Amino acid sequence: MENFEVSQRAKLPTRFGNFLIQSFRELRKENNCECPxxxxVIFTDSLSEVPLVRVHSECLTGDVFGSQKCDCGxxxxxxxxxxxxxxQEGQGGMLIYLRQEGRGIGLFNKVNAYALQDEGYDTVExxxxxxxxxxxxxxxxxGDILNYYKIKKIRLLTNNPGKIQAMSQYVEVIRDSIIVPSNCYNQKYLNTKKSKLGHLL
Structure with missing residues (x-):
């Protein structure tokens, strides 16, 4: 049995352009409890043999509320x-939006991490x-999502070498950088990502 379910496909017009959207329900079991x-997955109508792909982990504070503590939004x-x-150039692409808030620690713990950062800790500490x-x-x-769409090779939008390594388990990866302007609130955060997590910034 597969460890995921797939929704129907629907249209998603956005301020960036028109996309299609589909949801993948990951069926997890943690502490004898099912935690789906x-x-x-937001993608263009046509996908080239080597689509442009962004694997983006959920950041409610940055993506929705415009937090300047990070570069996620x-x-x-x-x-x-x-x-x-x-x-528009005939290549197409896909954004995989993972529900793994705070690099996988969850929203509650992320807010507690924010509080520690206010005291001087960096994001890793x-x-x-x-x-x-x-x-x-x-x-x-x-890996399941890329296999579902029969994707074998991607241009991955990332600065994170760990993500490149992770994706390379499933498909052939060509890296495309994704650089956004920094600000006075996220400069330490970005420096930590570069010095401690090896991000290519």
Missing amino acids: LDHL GELALAMQKISQNA ANEALGFKSDNRDYSIV
């Missing part, structure tokens, strides 16, 4: 713009002080 996660918007432009790894994400569902 509903991920989203900016990266999401830029990825949508790039995928839409790629579609805050996660570790709460008993988590610096990055708690699991990308196995991405």
Whole structure:
């Protein structure tokens, strides 16, 4: 039995352009309890043999509320713009939106990590002080999603070498950078991503 369910396909007109949307329900079991996660896939009507792909982990504070503590909201918007432009050039692309808030620690713990950052901890130190790894994400569902769409090779929008390595388990990866402007609130965060997590910034 597969560890996911797939929704129907629907149209999604956005300010970036017209897309299709589909949801993948990941059927997880944790502590003898079923904990489904509903991920989203937003994609263009046609996909080339090597589509432009962004694997974006949910960041409610950045994506929805415009938090300037991170670069997530900016990266999401830029990825949508790039995928839409790629579609206009006849290539197409896909955004996989993973419901793994706070690099996999959840929204409640992310807010607690924010509080520690207010006291001077960096993003890695805050996660570790709460008993988590610096990055708690699991990308196995991405392999299922790419296989579902019969994708074998991607141009991956990322600055994260760990994500490149993770995706390379499932498909051939060519990296495309995704750089958004920094600000006075996220400069330390970005420096930490570069120095401690190896991000290509």
